[in-house]
Amino acid sequence: MRSQRSVGNTLIAAVSVLALCSGAWLLRNGSETHAPPQPSAAQAGRTPSADRTPQAGRNPPAGETGRTPADPHPRQSAALALPPSPPDRIRIPSLRVDAPVMGLGLTKTGSLDVPPAERKNLAGWYEAGTTPGETGTAIVAGHVDNADGPAVFYRLGALKKGGTIEVERRDGGTALFSVDAVEVYDAKAFPDEKVYGAAPRPELRVITCGGGYSRTTGYQGNVVVFAHLTGSR
Template structure:
């Protein structure tokens, strides 16, 4: 199944390349898997009813999630030949990416940010994404000099076979953000079998 984001079609296997679990595969029996979201963080409804006015389009340069100590540059991501979202180079563990053919963070619609959970050397940029809580803040530095401030509404984990394309990538009437990495059950044969998705909406700017 495929889902249109803006004028571009993304395959439902979007984050499969994020999910090899190379560190867990080579790290030995003592290696701990990344945190997974609890059911309490996946409750429907906004964590913050406020909604800020949409910002004009501007590419993002950096993403910060203070509650899990993320402060990372953003690179533009396109699509692979199979139609899935490309991913940042695995070797650059503190680098995330945004889908540059879609909505820019802060404008009306659904903006997409993705990054690795780990690489062969250890935890990567979104290793702790599953520990984010409803109500947490995500800040995105924009190339126009402004900062888009989002509030987390929910944090969910999905098996890759049941990934809800419409819910994650569907059009939004207000500025929204999705932050995606891999997660869920882990297999040494196939890596992570799902994705952690953070849902957030714009509540401020500066």
């Protein structure tokens, strides 16, 4: 296990979500031909929170846009933070994801817990951390598959920069996020601070399994989506 780090003024063990990653469906089918899609190099890129270290007391200007050498796509304007409110549902229209969200805590070893594997269309949110839409880094995780087939985030690696993620909140509103990057990391080189670290604006991370696959140990890493708040309704 890696050391604990701060996420939105709370503590979470900064570890890849290995409990999501058994590859049960692939093991059952005895084949890798149904492996989930993985993000291409074109979808990777630095995210604003990882690109720079904000000066003390300084937040990024509202409506900031720009390009970086690693990300030639113009960014959508960042929206003002929403008040805290737990998420009830996550939607990713381009992937046809429409799933309820349950609260997740930490295991006895301090790592992020996961949704029940048998409920394949269910995502989880780290409920001791930032709520999606408020300032900071909100964490959502879900299975890529289970023994019966693809699960909620099976196609997460196919998501593109600029795509939209919608999070329906308990206060009746919906937080809208724009995808900044989709990356895959080996578990041994998981960038804890980049993924879990605090952000000066409302950001979202969506995590599932990915990378190489071994029949003995399952998936070897994680797919991570980086997104920021662009609006609400």
